[in-house]
Amino acid sequence: AQTVTQSQPEMSVQEAETVTLSCTYDTSENNYYLFWYKQPPSRQMILVIRQEAYKQQNATENRFSVNFQKAAKSFSLKISDSQLGDTAMYFCAFSRAQIKAAGNKLTFGGGTRVLVKP
Amino acid sequence: EAGVAQSPRYKIIEKRQSVAFWCNPISGHATLYWYQQILGQGPKLLIQFQNNGVVDDSQLPKDRFSAERLKGVDSTLKIQPAKLEDSAVYLCASSLLGKMNTEAFFGQGTRLTVV
Numbered sequence: 181a182q183t184v185t186q187s188q189p190e191m192s193v194q195e196a197e198t199v200t201l202s203c204t205y206d207t208s209e210n211n212y213y214l215f216w217y218k219q220p221p222s223r224q225m226i227l228v229i230r231q232e233a234y235k236q237q238n239a240t241e242n243r244f245s246v247n248f249q250k251a252a253k254s255f256s257l258k259i260s261d262s263q264l265g266d267t268a269m270y271f272c273a274f275s276r277a278q279i280k281a282a283g284n285k286l287t288f289g290g291g292t293r294v295l296v297k298p
Numbered sequence: 299e300a301g302v303a304q305s306p307r308y309k310i311i312e313k314r315q316s317v318a319f320w321c322n323p324i325s326g327h328a329t330l331y332w333y334q335q336i337l338g339q340g341p342k343l344l345i346q347f348q349n350n351g352v353v354d355d356s357q358l359p360k361d362r363f364s365a366e367r368l369k370g371v372d373s374t375l376k377i378q379p380a381k382l383e384d385s386a387v388y389l390c391a392s393s394l395l396g397k398m399n400t401e402a403f404f405g406q407g408t409r410l411t412v413v
Contacts, residue, residue: 184340222406223387223389223406223407223409224404224405224406224407225341225389225391225404226404227401227402230401271340271341273340284329284346284393284402285331285343285346285354286331286333286341286343286402287343288340288341288342289340290338290339290340291338291339291340
């Protein structure tokens with residue numbers, strides 16, 4: 181079974197500054213996907229960024245980037261130039277790499293609350 | 299493109315009562331998931347459908363929870379009888395079938411309070 185751990189319950193950051201969220205995971209799989217999801221007060225999970233384990237290059241989406249360390253089983257998220265709209269819960273998630281639907285379920289960490297202060 | 303629709307958004311019931319939640323996935327999405335998110339925790343998968351067949355229900359408390367997906371489209375999740383510990387947000391998600399690890403799209407969830 182896979183486990184995902186987020187050790188920071190809450191992080192605060194000043195607007196326009198940078199914040200890094202930590203995530204570690206445990207799996208015996210060699211090929212898998214890692215995700216960061218954002219959950220604002222509306223409760224709808226929104227995909228922020230995705231990393232494929234067989235790709236060494238770290239994924240980047242505008243102000244969001246990851247530091248993927250496969251050997252250490254670490255997957256951190258960096259939010260640059262933080263904006264007030266980034267205030268939300270952030271969840272790290274794991275999915276096995278399977279073509280068939282059976283492998284696509286997500287295992288989530290406990291979440292980190294990010295508060296961006298003006 | 300319409301997103302994943304869920305109803306109701308909020309529900310308050312007394313323990314031992316029954317409740318049902320409804321989900322309409324994105325058109326064409328063969329895979330549908332129900333997750334339970336207890337306050338302060340990450341979502342946990344309850345059941346996964348592929349079309350109208352169950353792929354994974356290993357974490358579904360089958361003595362009180364049931365789910366169905368008629369005609370491979372809409373889905374309902376039922377709890378009977380409800381317990382206090384069932385208070386949570388119930389999230390529905392859907393994704394395409396056939397491509398490796400396509401993005402799962404989530405609805406806004408139903409917040410259930412059992413008193």
